[in-house]
Amino acid sequence: MRNTLIMDAGLVDFIEKLPLSKQIVTHIELLRKGVYMLHFLRTADFLPGQVVAISTDLSVPPRLYSICSGEQDEKLSVLFNLKSDGLLTPKLAQLSQGDPVWISTPFGAFLGDDQPAWWIAAGTGIAPFRSMMRSGMANGKTVIHGGRSADSFYFQNEFLSTFGENYIRCCSGEHAEGLYHGRLTQWMQEQDRLSKDQTYYLCGSAEMVVEVRDILIEKEIPIDKIMSEIYF
Amino acid sequence: MKNPSLFGKTLAEIEEIVASLGAPAFTARQIAEWIYKKHITQFDAMTNLPKSLRHQLAQGYSIELSTAVKVQTSVDGTKKYLYPSTGHTFIETAYIPEGKRATLCVSSQVGCKMGCLFCMTGKQGFQGQLSTGEIIHQIRSLPERETLSNIVFMGMGEPFDNLENVMKSCEILTADWGYGWSPKRITVSTIGIIPAMKTFIENSSCHLAVSMHTPFHAERKKIMPIENVYPIQAVVDLLRRYDLGKQRRLSFEYIMFKDFNDSNRHIQGISRLLHGMRCRINLIRFHPIPNSPLASASEERIQQFREGLVSKGFRTTIRASRGEDILAACGLLSTKELVKTQAPDF
Known part of the structure; x- marks a missing residue:
């Protein structure tokens, strides 16, 4: 019950x-x-x-x-x-x-919705986005997942089948088919047309969140459009 | 391999050690007093201990202290000390003299995990927890130690993310076998990690400062990710459950950002949030950090904001900016350039 x-x-x-x-x-x-x-x-x-x-x-x-x-x-x-x-x-x-x-009972305010957005995660920071994906919020999302090795991309089959080309795996430590070789932050730096209207959800370590947030701010994404969840 | 240090051990921990060495329990207090009250750095100097025990201690433990590796002095007299920590990392400590008072701003972590948008320490990520000894050492090794009137845990790191060592530090600082400081001269600042804050309130008599920076949930989420899990409303709700007494001070820290949190709406919001609470509000000028979309509110606006809060019945002060030229001012401490980081996981 x-x-x-x-x-x-x-x-x-x-x-x-x-x-x-x-x-x-x-x-x-x-x-x-x-x-x-x-x-x-x-x-x-x-x-x-x-x-x-x-x-x-x-x-x-x-x-x-x-x-x-x-x-x-x-x-x-x-x-x-x-x-x-x-x-x-x-x-x-x-x-x-x-x-x-x-x-405990669940709590927290890092909440998704069904609007177009970017989900950006490192390592186990993918967890809340899997929850959102499995809860019907996948529409219009772009997912960027960073990891050191090719086996860091947890649930990649689920994400691939749901998002296809809008699921980008950035692997800093290995070359492998279908993976972008480099850090997630490097991939983000290379993007020159980031939407200023969509929300960017960041989840992972403080290092990752702070670096990606700085990149987004440099690219003139308003802070209103950046949501961060840091694992501590 | 280096012997473990006794410096930073609580009396209970020293009691365990002396018991393991077969020494009487009362020697623990003697050892603690030698270390923290008499400031000795050699076991041989513990002249009221049996020679055999001194020998045992010297074989298994150390009490040597390192010194600051760098000192910078501001035009306003503020000094910033750089101390080595474990793993080729460093921490900063700010000594702030002001008339007859002198405050030491100590660090509790190397870096910080909280990622607040306005904080330089947050930009270096997290490199490690400071041990109790490393926290206390910032005070013990300070050349100006005898001039100190206050200690604030407002340096690098979130103190309640290193609760155990911060609590032990407060114990050593305030115990009669330790430094014997009044807890009224010590303030621990937090962004509001609720379970740890609860433990602190119930087990310490030191003052508490809470970083608010905006009374509104949606706004605070933008600049402080902690708001997702420990919202300011819940922090205040918890604080209302305690009678901190007249001797214990509760303050709220509020950095003033231009066109972000400096409106009359914010004065109303603070007033609603803190209605009826006995507390102080400290307004802080924002010291800009690289790549920040935030700017400091004007001096005029900060004064108006203070007057607005005072008119609502809140004791409100504007904190003086100190040590800005040596990056020792609030929110500017960072040892990022000195950090030798491992390959990140992203």
């Missing part, structure tokens, strides 16, 4: 949503070395682009993860990078089916 939530972009009653509740892991997938997708039973509705706070037990401070599943999917899923020196992700990586985890 799903809880009914007021979809409030994380503002109203936000604090009441922070307490974590126990959920059960349905399965965990290794997407490539050090990158996992964790699936839970879904007990709440969410808006594509929102996050959940997750912890394995209440002794570890929870961290925020973007939901990467669609709003109609049965399971709620997140992506995470294993940080070997971290407190939480080594524990997350050890989870298996049936294990309990502590998870």
Whole structure:
């Protein structure tokens, strides 16, 4: 039975949503070395682009993860990078089916819509855009995904079949067919006709978001048209 | 391999160490006092400890301190110190004398993950957390340490993204076995990471400053990505739940951007957001950074804005700009040029 939530972009009653509740892991997938997708039973509705706070037990401070599943999917899923020196992700990586985890209800205001836009991500920053794609927001979007190696482009088959030529994979560390060889920021620099009317959604590390945002500002994209989500 | 440093350890951590060495528990306090109150840098100087314990400590630990690698002095007397951190990274610390007062602006991280549009530190991305020792060291090694009247965690980094080490630093700074500072002389500034802020409020007596910069959700999202997950309304809602008492100061930082957040509508918005709260508002001139679409509001407008807030009943100050010529002013600290970064993942 799903809880009914007021979809409030994380503002109203936000604090009441922070307490974590126990959920059960349905399965965990290794997407490539050090990158996992964790699936839970879904007990709440969410808006594509929102996050959940997750912890394995209440002794570890929870961290925020973007939901990467669609709003109609049965399971709620997140992506995470294993940080070997971290407190939480080594524990997350050890989870298996049936294990309990502590998870908040979804919240956050990095929300997509059905207007033409650019989705720009690095690494696991693709997560909210997959959620948006699977929630019917793909129309009119251009997707730019940056990664170091050819296996960094999580869900690439889904993105390719949905966006075709409007899905650009920028691979900084390897040459491979169908990939732009170079950094995402290099690809962005090379674009000389970026729309000033569309919104640019950026998601990933602070380094990536700040660099891409600077490029967009240099290219005279108004800050009104730049939406950023930084993983911290 | 270098021995781990005892500098930056809390009393509880030193107690664990002395227990592991088979020494009596009370020696932990003696060690802490030698390090933090008497400022010694050699175990041999801990003359009230048994020689055998001093030897054990010297075998397994260090208390040596590094010094700043560079100092720049502003025409207004502000000094900017550059300290080495781990992994060939550096941090900056600003010493700001003003009459009988002197404030030290300390860093809590190398770089920052928050990506605020108006901040130079954000432009260098994130290179690492500072240890408790590295945070305290900025104070301990300051040549002007004895002149300090205030410490503000407003240097590089978001303090509540390094909560554990910031909390330990505050403990060492305020404990009677530590530096013995009054918590009223220490302010920790945050952009509003709610869970960490809650922990801080409940476990510290230091002052709190919150970076607001606009009372409006949609606007704040444009300049501060944190607004997506921890909106200013929720930050204020949380703060309203606590009685911080008369001794503990809550302030809101507000950088004044021309034609962005300096209108009368913003005065109304701040007034609604903070209605009835006992707090202070600090207006800050924006110090332009490269490639920024933002500009500072005029002096006249800043004064008018202050008067508008005062008329609404808010204690409002305009922070003096200090150290701008050496890039030590608010929002300008950066060691980007010194960072040897790994290949990014994009």
